[in-house]
Amino acid sequence: MQPPELTGSPAALPVSGDGEYPQLQLDELRMWFMVGGGLFRPPMAVKAVDGVSIAMWKGETLAIVGESGSGKTTLGRVVLRLLEPTEGRLLYAGMDITHAWQRDLMWLRRKAGIIPQDPYSSVNPTFPIYRILEEPLAVHRLGTPEERAEKISRALENVKLNPPDLFQAKFPHQLSGGQRQRVAVARAMILEPEFIVADEPVSMLDASVRISILRLLRQLQRKFGITFLYITHDLATARHFSDRVGIMYAGKLAEMGPVDAVLGEPLHPYTQALIEAIPDPDPENRLRDRPALPGEPPILTAPPPGCRFHPRCPIAKPGLCDVVEPPLRELRPDHLVACHLAS
């Protein structure tokens, strides 16, 4: 196979030294949705993902952190090719799948899974757990009935729904939120995937249950060497459960790097503001106002020119930040930032 040619953004690293392809490469990927428009009005483009380059290595967890409307969920759907990118390239293990046909992507459906946000609406309420877990196997025509039963009970054991015999007969409404999310994890794992997109897998759950689900994902990842794209708005869980973190703002990556580097020394003013806005438990918090940026993220049909963050940025420089779009630069080893003023 010919090594794919990339546009050369530092974030979309090419093949590593030992000739191995990244699990996933996004090269200046764009996903625009056309909305509105009428007989005499042209439709407008919602630029949900607008030029994102990422390379993900096998077995790592990359957290994509952003506010709602930053395009993080769209990104998760594009990389699984649930949506067809508008522009750019998408490579899975070196294979170009940017514009592949859905029926040619059955292999990807087996190798890549998704854990949805809402454990209440993502499973069929009329199916018992057994059938929920059997469905992916049936779709891919895998295994004899005995082999499937064996697989399902192993999957339930893996997500600690013990004993499996008891749980596979139950219906979703008989389970708690945390248990349902475990079922969703088991369903994503049943085809033994190498890559999983977890889209806000714990945001609907209680604080005390979140950690148990995230720990479980971490354990399964280590056990089976899965690559995780963890999409979240919660920097604190991203810190504890991922290796690298990418901060998204208005459809673009603002900053990306190892999790300790980004949170220890945030280079982008948006990342700095985001960290400032999150309280750790401390009774002193009540005595002072929390530093918070005014305003809202921009509307993605007409993002501001130049740096998309400049209207809210405390240090924006007129004449530069509102005119020139900052490229993603590697300011520290593996630590990239898209800001003119970061140094």
Place this chain on the structure above:
Amino acid sequence: MPALEVQNLRYHYRTRRGPVRAVDDISFSVEPGKTIAIVGESGCGKTSTANAILRLLPRNVEEYEGKVLLDGQDVMQYSNEEFRQKVRWRGISMVFQGAMNSLSPTTRCGLQIAEPLIVHYDLEREEALAAAREGLKGVGLSEDVAKRFPHELSGGMKQRVVIAMALVLKPKVVILDEPTSALDVMTQANIINLLKNLQRDVRLAYIFITHDLGLASELADDVAIMYAGKIIEIGTAARIYPSPQHPYTQKLIHSVPLLRGESAPDFIPGAPPDLTSVPLGCRFHPRCPVSFKICGWSASDLESFFALRARTEADPGIQKVSAKKFEPKDSWKLVVTPKEGVAPADLAAEIQSLIAFEVAKHPVLRAVEKVHAGTSRVLITLYEARAPELTGDNGQRASCWLLTEEGKQYAAA
């Protein structure tokens, strides 16, 4: 005088599976200009507490009693009509969970805020709308939001509209039920700052309901930790955060993933109990890492433990186990029937060694007080489960047996 004082509030409702003890004998108070945060996992009765205070009751109420003192007046004595006119919204108002998604999509925001003024104060429409515009300014929105429909606003703006609605009758107490849980972190920080400023300006008292201890610390002067319908720890934030006394509070604080601190978060195994059948004794004991004898296991827990061992032949000597109630004290005992050819004394010795070696693995065994071999059967006496009371001084009280002298003696024994 506290702005609001709740004494021994109890609120149960009927279901087909029996009464749900959503709020079970809780007491707390909040001073003007201060905040009490009610924190706990979902299904612990936090929102039910709020509904009980505002008397927003469903039809299947089984029990509703206690005292709710608003400025010293017991409003529980009021008739429904009196309560509606004098207390609800005028004295105590509430920002409901997810309310920003329940705004009427076909009514302009201004009228939605003005509605209670027209209904409660008999104001003219124009006057009421002027007050609504004033209210919008108070929450940091521009006046022309009054003319807009909810779908034209962002999440943060809608939440501000909902807060303006709660404040429009100038109440003394505002209940905030997860006021920021659906919002982004930046919007959340802005809303919290707004709530802080409003409180400072007009000495509002807040009851802040949340499951997030980090967020609670943004407003809380006092903290009440709720578990299974009861307050299990209550006190000042300044004392509870650095030194939580109840094992549940400790676990809850450790479950918060920190953005700055070093420690990795931990989770609480298990789930809160079904409120139709709360555990005997301390309600947290089945999940508690340090629970012991009198914290409470029910006889049926121990029965099913031994029954499982008999079935799986882990204890080959057991034929049958049954829990029985014995006179005169109504105390539960386990009656263990040995298999044929096994002497009761041998079985008793076997069970005793099981307890000695396996108690760390199976905490339920801590409920055993005595194993007694009879002529044909073995009798196991159980410690009686009793619920611990809140103990401590006014700054911090917790209900855990380990905090009492009696419990400490038991634990040492």
